[in-house]
Amino acid sequence: MKDNSLQGTRRFRVFISTGEVSGDLQGALLIKALQRRAADLGIELEILALGGDRMEEAGAKLLGHTSAIGSMGLVESLPYVLPTLKVQRQAKQYLRQHPPDVVVLIDYMTPNVAFCSYFPKHLPHVPVVYFIAPQEWVWSTSSFNTDRIIAATRKILAIFQEEANYFKRKGGEVVWVGHPLVDRVQAAPSRAEARFSLGIPTDQTAIVLLPASRQQELKYLMPVIFEAAQQIQAKLPNVHFWVPLALEKYRWEIEQAIADYGLRATLLDSNKGQTTLQAIAAADLAITKSGTVNLEMALLDVPQVVLYRVNRFTAWVARKILKFSIPFMSPPNLVEMKGIVPEFLQDEATVENITQEAIALLQPDRRQKMLADYQEMRRAVGEVGVCDRAAHEILDLLDYDRS
Structure with a gap:
């Protein structure tokens, strides 16, 4: 890992990718938890993101605004293909010049599954974490996305127990942390x-x-x-x-x-x-x-x-x-x-x-x-402290103890 020391304090770069209003909310909750965990560890974080206003307010530097370019469906997604490709291209260009120490993907299925192919190929030494993975454990379709996610990720942070069970059966490294809304409410x-x-x-x-x-x-x-x-x-x-x-x-x-x-x-x-x-x-x-x-x-x-x-x-x-x-x-x-x-x-x-x-x-x-x-x-959505547990799992992948 590159030397990120800054005036005696270790500094790490985290890239978070999400989209739509719900992803922006969950991303903001996670950012606050990451900052709390970093303070406990005595390290500093630079957080880069594809997200929205809430994440920016929480302290992220946005590489692209994605809260308004989400869709559900085939026909519905067509107007957002080019805007999505544009923000992803911008993010990739920036990250090639400024590699992150860890990548966190939150929900936002199609763009983030595409990142699951990109990062192992172009930034193979950067650990990838998927938080709130696509719900193929619910759908009666193929496990194409599941296979790509498992191959690309160091950890999958599951929000539902059934989700955790599904990815474990498929061979993923999974931690059930609970749902972030438990913290928000x-x-x-x-x-x-x-x-x-x-x-x-x-x-x-x-x-x-x-x-x-x-x-x-x-x-x-x-x-x-x-x-x-x-x-x-x-x-x-x-x-x-x-x-x-x-x-x-x-x-x-x-x-x-x-x-x-x-x-x-x-x-x-x-x-x-x-x-x-x-x-x-x-x-x-x-x-x-x-x-x-x-x-x-x-x-x-x-x-x-x-x-x-x-x-x-x-x-x-x-x-x-x-x-x-x-x-x-x-x-x-x-x-x-x-x-x-x-x-x-x-x-x-x-x-x-x-x-x-x-x-x-x-x-x-x-x-x-x-x-x-x-x-x-x-009782089945986890105890309070979901985002803190997620932040612990994410930052545990960093080499912050290295002198």
Whole structure:
């Protein structure tokens, strides 16, 4: 390893690659943990990243901004191919001139699996860690990505026990650390605190709507979610909706949709200190896209209805040609492969289904059943300190004891 000494203090370079809003959040949590661990070890870190604003705020130097160029599906990914290739090319050029001491890949399947081919070939002495690997343990498809990941990585840090078991069976070096959201929700306010800060009366029914963290979701998910909200509003005159904003660039479209559907809704404004975590903590229910945020809701004991849709051609290819099949899609259900929250995928994601489930989950019996299932699930996602455990495993690969 190269001599990275700096005025008597060992200095190491860490490269982290992730994308989309959820990856940016998880990357920021990890960066803070890496910095804590580095301080304990008496070393300094230079953190380079492909990521977003949260990671930059946490202390990373961004080599490319990737939080807004993610997609899910075949047709949906086409507009992002060139931007993704561009930021990866920029990162590779920089890293060839400034080699990292360790590489951490977080989620972001296609670009990061490509890195699994790149680093062993061009920077073979740099250890690679994959944190939150692609979910081939869930999909009924080939293990092509799994094989590439195992061949490229020194460690796989698993967030689910079933994920850890899968990669171990395939021959990977795996450590189960738990899910990083276990750490994040420690900062969440109580329900009473969240309602007070958002000005929600104690007797008001508050429903969080999470329609989009990707551009495609504004087209495929927001209309069905907002129409279901419209129907719920007609049945429950005391309801008010809260809509977190994943990215500022979505503001105009969401504001326009709220007006078009005539919803009694508030779009959260981070400039006023209104956060997604606050809205979730204050809510009686969430109607949400499938994603990492589903687990956040479960950890905060908020009942939820989950849905996802993609382009019809993408869905047809996945089903008929790739034979794509999943038992579950949302993280709360994946923890123990058990149906805890209702999921509606593609043609099942109808206004009627969503409305019916939402109304049912506002009733005490259904709510209590889901909260009991959440409690059982919580034991399987790891103890607090997930990101610190991950940081320990990552920095343990550095030769920081060498004089």
